Amino acid sequence: MVMSFVFAFIVGGIICVIGQLLMDVGKLTPGHTLSTLVVVGAILDGMGLYEPLIDFAGAGATVPITSFGNSLTHGAMAEAEKHGLVGVLSGMFEVTSAGISAAIVFGFIGALIFKPKGNID
Amino acid sequence: MEKEQYKKLEQNVTPKPPYLKNVAKAFFVGGLICTIGQAVSLFYMIFFNFTEATAGNPTVATMVFFAMILTGFGLYKRIGQCAGAGSAVPVTGFGNAVISAAIEHRSEGLVLGVGGNLFKLAGSVVLFGVVSAFFVGLIKYILVTIGVVSW
Numbered sequence: 001m002v003m004s005f006v007f008a009f010i011v012g013g014i015i016c017v018i019g020q021l022l023m024d025v026g027k028l029t030p031g032h033t034l035s036t037l038v039v040v041g042a043i044l045d046g047m048g049l050y051e052p053l054i055d056f057a058g059a060g061a062t063v064p065i066t067s068f069g070n071s072l073t074h075g076a077m078a079e080a081e082k083h084g085l086v087g088v089l090s091g092m093f094e095v096t097s098a099g100i101s102a103a104i105v106f107g108f109i110g111a112l113i114f115k116p117k118g119n120i121d
Numbered sequence: 122m123e124k125e126q127y128k129k130l131e132q133n134v135t136p137k138p139p140y141l142k143n144v145a146k147a148f149f150v151g152g153l154i155c156t157i158g159q160a161v162s163l164f165y166m167i168f169f170n171f172t173e174a175t176a177g178n179p180t181v182a183t184m185v186f187f188a189m190i191l192t193g194f195g196l197y198k199r200i201g202q203c204a205g206a207g208s209a210v211p212v213t214g215f216g217n218a219v220i221s222a223a224i225e226h227r228s229e230g231l232v233l234g235v236g237g238n239l240f241k242l243a244g245s246v247v248l249f250g251v252v253s254a255f256f257v258g259l260i261k262y263i264l265v266t267i268g269v270v271s272w
Contacts, residue, residue: 005159012155012211013148019206020147024138030209031245037210038250046257054177059158062177063184063211064151065246071177072254080262081272088258092251095178099212100247102182103219104239106189111223111235114193 004058011053011060034065041069046077071096143205150200150207158184158211181212188216193224218242 015037022033044050050070053061061067072092079091093100161183162176171179191197197217201208208214222241226234240247264270 004163005156008159009152009156012158013152013207016147016151016207016210017144019151019210020143021140023206024140024143030206031242033206034209034214035245035249038246039253042250042253042257046261051174055173057155058173059162059177059180060152060155062162062180063155063158063213065210065212065215067177067181068212068215068246069250069253072250073257076254076258077261077272080258081265085259085262088255088262092254092258096181098178098182099185099215102185103216103243106185106216107219107223107239108235110189110193110220111227111231114224116224116227 007057008060008063011057012064013060015060015064015066037064037066038069041066042073043069045070045073050074068096068099071099146203147205147207147210150204151210152207154184154208154211154213157187184211184213185216188213189220192217192220197221215243215246218246 019033019037022028022036023030026033028036041050044053044066050061050066051074054067054070061070072095075091075094075096076088077091079087079094081087083090158180162171162173162180165171165176165179166173169179188197191200191213197208197213198221201214201217208217219239219242222238222243223235226238226241228234229238261270261272265272
């Protein structure tokens with residue numbers, strides 16, 4: 001129980017360090033960094049390596065943006081296994097539904113109730 | 122001045138980022154956000170019968186909700202200024218990008234302002250995530266079909 005928090009902290013921290021190094025050493029913009037990490041997550045899941053990381057680190061692997069690429073690929077592959085090629089498209093958002101819908105809904109609600117402060121992004 | 126000369130000059134003038142300090146801050150803030158996420162996951166596993174594998178989905182949604190609150194009160198930017206990738210890489214950074222764009226463009230109207238700009242910052246993440254997932258899925262499908270790997 002306690003160890004699951006420790007592993008989440010360490011693995012999540014390491015993924016953020018990789019992002020920081022891409023920005024500082026690789027001179028990427030935050031947009032390029034996040035896009036790179038998402039692609040890496042998708043490729044890792046294609047090789048079957050991301051799921052073991054989630055088993056090990058829990059939220060340390062599901063909270064960083066790499067998990068977005070992972071769950072897109074995961075949904076696509078699970079559906080492709082059942083329904084063939086068209087499943088790649090139809091299964092894409094099956095697993096990652098909550099993240100996208102939450103971002104859209106809360107973005108809309110946020111725009112309704114909050115006033116711009118000039119320092120929000 | 123030649124382009125390459127200018128590049129060299131620019132490199133000499135630009136101050137080097139404090140690598141170690143940035144890495145340490147990214148590690149601690151990113152780790153802390155993931156630890157909070159782990160607590161949310163446990164909450165869903167204990168009270169709502171999610172398993173370790175399925176708890177990630179509602180956890181991400183909850184973290185995006187936290188990001189909305191912090192963004193709305195202008196606090197996320199302050200965290201981001203000192204944490205760098207530590208606050209950008211977790212999914213809260215994705216939520217922050219969406220929500221800050223929505224609030225910022227509210228004055229241009231709900232349809233053209235909020236609707237048109239919602240994914241202005243986060244759109245590239247969605248685009249490259251979906252496209253790479255498509256090609257990874259496609260490659261895996263082909264490899265399975267010709268019998269190199271199994272699902």
